[in-house]
Amino acid sequence: MKSVCIVDAHVVTAYGGGLDPLWDGLVSGRSAIAPVTRFRVDGYNPKIAACVDLAPAPPGESLLPQLLERLLSGLGPVPPDSRLLTATTKAGIDLIEGERRGLPADLGAILPDQLLAWVRGRYGLRDGGYNVNAACASSTLALARGASLIASGAADAVLVCSLDLVSEFVFSGFAALQALSSEPSRPFDRRRNGLSLGEGGAALLLMSEERARRDGRQSLATLLGWGVANDANHVTAPARDGCGLIQAVRQALGRAAVPPAAVVGISAHGTGTVYNDLMELTAFAAVFGERKLPLHSVKGAIGHTLGAAGGIEAALVTRMLAQGVMPPTVGCDEPEAGADGQVSATVTSLPGGLLLSTNSGFGGINAALVLGKGER
Amino acid sequence: MTAVLLGLGWVTPGGMGAARNAGGFALGGGELPEIERRDIFNDAYQRFGRLDRFSRLGLAAITFALRDARLEEWQEKRAIGIIASTRLGCLVTDIDYFDGVIPEQGRLASPNLFAYTLPNCFLGEAAIRFGLTGSNFIVSGRAGDPLLSLRLGLESLAWGEEEIVVVGCCDLDAPPALADFAGEDPGAVFAVLARSSADGYGTISTDGADGVRFNDIPLEGWSELVWTALSSCS
Numbered sequence: 001m002k003s004v005c006i007v008d009a010h011v012v013t014a015y016g017g018g019l020d021p022l023w024d025g026l027v028s029g030r031s032a033i034a035p036v037t038r039f040r041v042d043g044y045n046p047k048i049a050a051c052v053d054l055a056p057a058p059p060g061e062s063l064l065p066q067l068l069e070r071l072l073s074g075l076g077p078v079p080p081d082s083r084l085l086t087a088t089t090k091a092g093i094d095l096i097e098g099e100r101r102g103l104p105a106d107l108g109a110i111l112p113d114q115l116l117a118w119v120r121g122r123y124g125l126r127d128g129g130y131n132v133n134a135a136c137a138s139s140t141l142a143l144a145r146g147a148s149l150i151a152s153g154a155a156d157a158v159l160v161c162s163l164d165l166v167s168e169f170v171f172s173g174f175a176a177l178q179a180l181s182s183e184p185s186r187p188f189d190r191r192r193n194g195l196s197l198g199e200g201g202a203a204l205l206l207m208s209e210e211r212a213r214r215d216g217r218q219s220l221a222t223l224l225g226w227g228v229a230n231d232a233n234h235v236t237a238p239a240r241d242g243c244g245l246i247q248a249v250r251q252a253l254g255r256a257a258v259p260p261a262a263v264v265g266i267s268a269h270g271t272g273t274v275y276n277d278l279m280e281l282t283a284f285a286a287v288f289g290e291r292k293l294p295l296h297s298v299k300g301a302i303g304h305t306l307g308a309a310g311g312i313e314a315a316l317v318t319r320m321l322a323q324g325v326m327p328p329t330v331g332c333d334e335p336e337a338g339a340d341g342q343v344s345a346t347v348t349s350l351p352g353g354l355l356l357s358t359n360s361g362f363g364g365i366n367a368a369l370v371l372g373k374g375e376r
Numbered sequence: 377m378t379a380v381l382l383g384l385g386w387v388t389p390g391g392m393g394a395a396r397n398a399g400g401f402a403l404g405g406g407e408l409p410e411i412e413r414r415d416i417f418n419d420a421y422q423r424f425g426r427l428d429r430f431s432r433l434g435l436a437a438i439t440f441a442l443r444d445a446r447l448e449e450w451q452e453k454r455a456i457g458i459i460a461s462t463r464l465g466c467l468v469t470d471i472d473y474f475d476g477v478i479p480e481q482g483r484l485a486s487p488n489l490f491a492y493t494l495p496n497c498f499l500g501e502a503a504i505r506f507g508l509t510g511s512n513f514i515v516s517g518r519a520g521d522p523l524l525s526l527r528l529g530l531e532s533l534a535w536g537e538e539e540i541v542v543v544g545c546c547d548l549d550a551p552p553a554l555a556d557f558a559g560e561d562p563g564a565v566f567a568v569l570a571r572s573s574a575d576g577y578g579t580i581s582t583d584g585a586d587g588v589r590f591n592d593i594p595l596e597g598w599s600e601l602v603w604t605a606l607s608s609c610s
Contacts, residue, residue, distance in 0.1 A: 229509050
């Protein structure tokens, strides 16, 4: 099996474009979750989310191309022979909001193949590519597929682009599900009461070690293991025993051929809902036992970016590995009983070793990645 | 990459069924049948009434495929994956959902319908119903690539990620707002593939490029796979 390197990673979040603003925002402890001004929220409660500073879309157009442009403008060169995977849950769903209110709009642009065409066109990629939709685990699963393509020798460069918008469509749905937090979300905190939506994207370029060396690309991190599993339990709620996440993490460790002891920290899904966070603590305890591993969630800072979450978090993990520290979990002041000593409101030193990154989503899906430090 | 075809199931304008109990198969123009719980299940599967049309379509075809492969019954959860391709996804459900948001500024939004605005949720329904704990996800590629999920399923088997995978396609009729897509084939067809098995209809393989073959016959789409498999049954 070939080694899989992450040779480029760029993100766009409500903090701005790039890993630097994200890292600085997290270290500052300031949440980017703020009142929504993009669409009318008087019918909804709460009224907050973490939106990227985008200009209003022209009538009949989506904000997605603008978000994509922000994302790709920060990415380095992409070889035209790269395979392409995108990950979005609702792509340009904001188009539907005007169209159903009688405004002209081309609903065809909602479909993921439009997103694929934009990315292909920008880099002249020969691969047709495909979009992965596995709810909030979409980009983690896309990274896993991309890694398998490289590990198996089927490809030696894969671009994984993930993004999702904050739209009235999605905001109204999570409000109807009563899943939104009344204040910026508090992952793993005793007082957490729901999630905050976020918007953003991540673009990661994966290469085989040989290709990275040949192209003179620096490895930011190595993707050593990955796993995906379904709870087969409930469509919108996590399995309380964490069965699917446990299976996904064990697969990822198995593929990396490392014991649980090799993992020194976890970038968790950490949505801030009561049941998700408890499920994750249960699963991590089942895999790692009594070890109190440093645990992080980014979602109190930039909200839950849905299909983009795993991509943004994997990019952030590359920075954690490089810096040897884990940034604060913004919003967590009083950790949940099972997270005592694991989730911190301050920067935490990480000993040398591997990091685990996990995501879970509607439909009962769970995905896990094991990442190691790159060569600098 | 090769796999054994264990089962086939479908819902098309021509009818619904499975290869060993061939119902009408006619992937092409026409209206899809309304799918009722009793068309698929004998038990009182109460969740079925909550499902949107897209989920009913996909769940029905997956059920027929697993039944055809004799994998419907289970005692313990199984690591079987599902990969479904779609062009339009659950856009019809998206429209229905958002039409319920508009009148009262979201106060009447349906939480149940919102859950099904994620196209992968019917895969979760199938996972629950049949105890499937493998990887499952929706894929959308560019037009003219109908066998994308079949190729990805073969990859999963070759990479050792699954022993058995259910692959297929699922699309409702295009809504009026997407008139450009009218005329594309509505329906769902799913196939159960195993890395190895003594049973089955034959062998599915890739030809090194993007092509897929069944019993060495090149396939251009799902219809050819079903017709070739049916001819091998007769």
